[in-house]
Amino acid sequence: MRFISKEEISPLLDFPSLIDRLEQAFQGNYTIPQRHHHDYDNPNADRESTLLLMPAWEAGKHVGVKIVTVSPENGKHDLPAIQGLYLLMDGDTGTPKALCDAKTLTVKRTAAASALASRFLSAPDSKHLLMVGTGALAPELIKAHSAARPIEKVTLWGRTPEKAKQLAEELVADNALEHITFSIAENLESAVAEADIISCATLSQTPLISGKWLRPGQHLDLVGAYRPDMREADDDCILRSEVYVDTYAGATKECGDIRIPLEEGTLKLEEIRADLFELCKKEKTASRTAETITMFKSVGHALEDLTAAQLIDERLPQLNEA
Structure with a gap:
């Protein structure tokens, strides 16, 4: 071995x-x-x-x-x-x-799962990615989304601007990402409004993304907030989005972004459009239009x-x- x-x-x-x-x-x-x-x-x-x-x-x-x-x-x-x-x-x-x-x-497969979901859910011409979070998953999510969509610009946002700047410097030095320009977001609301894909990988216990900030055509990728008492997106994100998950069993029980809206009645189980099994098997399809906002929640799967x-x-x- x-x-x-x-x-x-x-x-x-x-x-x-x-x-x-x-x-x-x-x-x-x-x-x-x-x-x-x-x-x-x-x-x-x-x-x-x-x-x-x-x-x-x-x-x-x-x-x-x-x-x-x-x-x-x-x-x-x-x-x-x-x-x-x-x-x-x-x-x-x-x-x-x-x-x-x-x-x-874990970070490799998690990022790849988000990129796989993006293949089905994001606009094919998505060029601007907003990365919310500066931890170990952030660079992998950027690389994975760039493998799935023609990303040309990445905006970084972190609670600590210094960490965002440090991450940007590391990414600029990566030869595999030399075709991408990087910038630091000072205001999260403005950064959300400008992006085509918003990817979140944080340990936040309260929502960072407001559904009021979203615009038609965007894709919201939620990867962090892995516990039932943690959330990265508020109820307005649920109400304005078509919701997809990696697996029903994990997403509906383990993470606050889905479990809390289900418990409070903001979201009904039958309103979750599909999981990755159904999308990959083509049992269900995403009906994306220019007006559609899609949301994907990942909790990880063995x-x-x-x-x-x-x-x-x-x-x-x-x-x-x-």
Whole structure:
């Protein structure tokens, strides 16, 4: 069994390939048990931490499980909020094949899932992306959305302007993004109004995006706010948008952006237009027009992890040759 580090994973999971592979996986025959989601007390922090256990398998091929902790206040320790490992095993013998850095795998597959949704939901000529949040997911979401749509301009917004500027400098230095111009948003409302796609990846407990700011034709991608008491978008976003999710089971139970509007009656279950399984299988289609505002809520799914790990395993000979 080999440990696959962050530095090794990144070049193996290019976004065009990973997005295509996810689309195939959401049409495929996998077994995905309900993930374990456990919040646990952290006496040294003001907020609870979370333990996630996410198993999945493709019969006769691979079995995988991700073990992840989410500690929202890890910034004060100069540590990432998300940490963990992904174990990939042979589906026939059960023999462990690879142990992967789960944080890198997670940010890659999460960003790819948002880009996959964007293929179905955003305007094909979307050129301006607003990235709300400056954490580990932000650069990956920018790269993934740029692989799905002809992004030419990216505006960055963060609670701490210094972090947004630092992120912009890192992105400018990335040769893969040399065709994109970057700018820093001082006012979030104005930045939302100007963008074609708004992608949010924060740990906000109160809505950052107001539906009143949205304009026809936009696509809102909500990736953060992973707990039932966290939200990135307000009720007006729900009321003005066609709502899509990665999975019904996860989105309706685990995240406040969908669960709270459902509990309060702002959103009805039958008003959620489709999940990624239905879109990829073409069981449902997005009826986008120039007036449509679409909203996609992602909470993550074990199928995405297994698919990324399988692609890593398939490309391991590249590492051996190097």
